[in-house]
Amino acid sequence: MESTGSYWQTLFHALQKAGFEVILVQGNQTKNAQGKKTDILDCMWIQKLHSLGLLSSSFLLSDYLQTLRTHYSHREHLVEQTAMYINKMQKALRLMNIRLDVAIRDLTGKSGRAILDAILAGYRDPVYLASLAHFRVKKNKEEIAAALHGNWREDLLFELRSCLTFYDAYKKEILVCDQKIESIMTAYIPETDVLTLANKAPEKPVRKQVNRNSPSFNVRQLAFSHLKTDLFQIPSVSHSVVLCLLCNMGTDSKPPLNPYCSVLAASIILQKKKAWPKMNRSGNRCLPVLPPGRPAIVP
Numbered sequence: 001m002e003s004t005g006s007y008w009q010t011l012f013h014a015l016q017k018a019g020f021e022v023i024l025v026q027g028n029q030t031k032n033a034q035g036k037k038t039d040i041l042d043c044m045w046i047q048k049l050h051s052l053g054l055l056s057s058s059f060l061l062s063d064y065l066q067t068l069r070t071h072y073s074h075r076e077h078l079v080e081q082t083a084m085y086i087n088k089m090q091k092a093l094r095l096m097n098i099r100l101d102v103a104i105r106d107l108t109g110k111s112g113r114a115i116l117d118a119i120l121a122g123y124r125d126p127v128y129l130a131s132l133a134h135f136r137v138k139k140n141k142e143e144i145a146a147a148l149h150g151n152w153r154e155d156l157l158f159e160l161r162s163c164l165t166f167y168d169a170y171k172k173e174i175l176v177c178d179q180k181i182e183s184i185m186t187a188y189i190p191e192t193d194v195l196t197l198a199n200k201a202p203e204k205p206v207r208k209q210v211n212r213n214s215p216s217f218n219v220r221q222l223a224f225s226h227l228k229t230d231l232f233q234i235p236s237v238s239h240s241v242v243l244c245l246l247c248n249m250g251t252d253s254k255p256p257l258n259p260y261c262s263v264l265a266a267s268i269i270l271q272k273k274k275a276w277p278k279m280n281r282s283g284n285r286c287l288p289v290l291p292p293g294r295p296a297i298v299p
Contacts, residue, residue, distance in 0.1 A: 001023065003027065
């Protein structure tokens with residue numbers, strides 16, 4: 001069967017439940033049929049290639065990882081929506097000549113959120129708004145106050161309030177999605193490792209920076225329980241990278257390690273070709289989150 005978008009999945013699983021041994025192949029292996037391309041000719045061409053042993057099966061995940069991948073994809077969509085509404089809030093403030101994004105690095109952080117809530121509550125004094133910033137903010141109060149002089153347009157304030165409401169709603173859904181992913185991962189920890197989970201914690205304490213899109217649960221401990229190794233000892237590997245590897249590959253690729261090695265090799269090749277900023281046209285879910293060019297990760 002040729003993989004065409006998501007249309008193959010329903011028939012593929014139905015044939016598997018019926019007892020058929022189905023081989024899923026990529027479209028680049030079957031696209032060289034001569035003549036006019038039709039569904040009937042494609043079927044005949046695929047049957048001929050398979051009879052000659054020229055088709056290789058694609059890497060397919062287990063039902064457990066398929067469930068995790070669905071939740072992870074939904075979480076990534078929610079994260080993208082929060083980023084979109086942050087950009088819209090920055091645009092609304094910029095049109096009012098309020099450069100809060102310049103004075104404070106994170107608009108949705110502790111200081112930025114306090115100032116935003118005060119603006120939407122009706123406060124307009126730049127000195128008072130600047131006093132709400134945390135003392136660890138790099139810019140001083142005068143610089144922050146200078147960035148808060150603007151024209152307070154009602155239409156843009158309405159848009160700002162609406163975007164902030166949607167942002168909060170998506171953040172709540174991300175927390176719910178994190179709880180679901182954590183419960184699924186915890187339920188699939190092998191029985192022999194449940195009792196020794198606390199005693200076999202990662203050896204070296206590694207401090208990784210946590211950003212607003214990092215998972216809300218202890219992804220390091222869960223990764224250690226499933227993979228029997230501490231991925232956080234690898235430099236430049238963050239919480240999001242580990243979560244992506246767990247939800248999209250897990251332990252289905254060991255042995256063999258071909259999916260892992262192919263992703264990491266692509267990372268190194270893209271770094272050498274300086275093509276990393278380009279879109280990931282291969283469709284691989286793990287390639288965009290991996291830090292470019294990390295040969296030390298290859299097992």
